Amino acid sequence: MVLPVFGRFTGPVIAVMGQTSRKNSSELPQDTLFLPSFCDIRLVFAVVVIAELLAFVLVLANGRADPWNDLGLVSLFLQWIALSSAAALCLARPLLLKISNTAAVLASYLLLLLVTVLISELAWYMGGLEQNGGSAGHVEFLFRNTGISAIVSGLVLRYLFVQHQWRRQIQAESQARVQALQARIRPHFLFNSMNSIAALTGSDPQRAELAVQDLSDLFRVTLRNASERIPLDEEIDVARRYLRMEGLRLGERLQVEWDIDRLPRKRLVPSLVLQPLLENAVYHGIEALPQGGRIVIHGAAEGRRISITVRNPRAPHGVASHRRGNHIALENIRLRLQLAFGNQAGVALREVGDEFETTLYFPREKAI
Structure with missing residues (x-):
């Protein structure tokens, strides 16, 4: 859902928040929110697994002679972004249910960007990167993370919104069919x-x-x-x-x-x-x-x-x-x-x- 880049590690670190659970895709949720419920522990587990798999891929794609030294830092940063984004969407769900889907898309988008900025700032100062990068490196690090997050978050939210519209269409079609069956x-x-x-x-x-x-x-x-x-x-x-x-x-x-x-x-x-x-x-x-x-x-x-x-x-x-x-x-x-x-x-x-x-x-x- 966000795509931050971790300073000295080239290559993007992608935090994918996963797709909807089987319940949401097959049973059609009772609410009309386009987002799946990130409060579901099974979906959170899927987020963790996908994030870790992506960490392996990204570290291997760096082409370093000994990529395993970077795996711990990349995994930690990736899990921060993934779990923080899932927690933010979980906590915001009651509020998102009270607004239209169009407004919910915009609110979710801004929320994910905010999570990216906060985690990037924590990583910058807690990781000691300011000692080597300076203010110019800080701006570049933050801009790169936020820019990639903006692109990927937009694509993922768009996908979830289209999938939600497709489910609603299938539901309406099913209701029309059963009404014809009843008739x-x-x-x-x-x-x-x-x-x-x-x-x-x-x-x-x-x-x-x-x-x-x-x-x-x-x-x-x-x-x-x-x-x-x-x-x-x-x-x-x-x-x-x-x-x-x-x-x-x-x-x-x-x-x-x-x-x-x-x-x-x-x-x-x-x-x-x-x-x-x-x-x-x-x-x-x-x-x-x-x-x-x-x-x-x-x-x-x-x-x-x-x-x-x-x-x-x-x-x-x-x-x-x-x-x-x-x-x-x-x-x-x-x-x-x-x-x-x-x-x-x-x-x-x-x-x-x-x-x-x-x-x-x-x-x-x-x-x-």
Whole structure:
């Protein structure tokens, strides 16, 4: 983040403050500040490691006959700049959150230059460089450090700002996609459900009342914010209600088996990640087969990973090929899981004999 030059050592000493942690890049921070949190100990550790690696590179690049004599001083100066910059940004974060990103960029830029100047002054006087360099050497030392810091800090802050804008764009795109996914429940599902309820009103009023409650709860889900997280138990309840509604229409053709006792029900997940898988199973498998079939939902939490598998009979090729729109739902689920949990989450598809398996997986604990 700063690029000071240490007096008698030619070659720049770069203090790189690192990139955003996985949590910030995949889960999208709740605040709107473009900077990652430098209060995170893991990010600070990354700063230390990167700074030390750069110290090795810079000392070796000096071309001295015995570069190892300079390594201690270069490393010490580099760590001063890196850790001081990280600490300054960490302490300033509450204040930066209260201003616009444009103002935060300018404030961060000036803060990094100030850190460079202060550490350079400390290095000059504590290192005894004033005895050899004099006032002219002092000015040159300070100007060189500040100039390089200005260039590199500007580039790094620009990179972080552009990355933040990219994440915001991805988030907005994801929300638009999930809203489109939620809207897909209404057209093809509403009319079938209302017809089923109408048929039950005279013959089985209690079942019709339960169906109305299920339908209203399902549509309440579609009114949620696209980025809202819900407990896994609530997502499973939505899926059960959906299958009960489909059971009114398909009758005995639709059989469901749940094997989810080992799932941690309190785990927060994006809404509408399981129901679309069951929708695919119904429309691509059960409905396309005259005899219907069984949908098996298996959930497990093994080690640090949670997986939920939906298995259904596979319709002959070509029978359900006109329903390509359902693949949009799978892509939406994959995107939202990866935005929430990074590369530790996703959707896997495979064919097993005459059956089709769709598995969604994500970390058991919150991704960092």
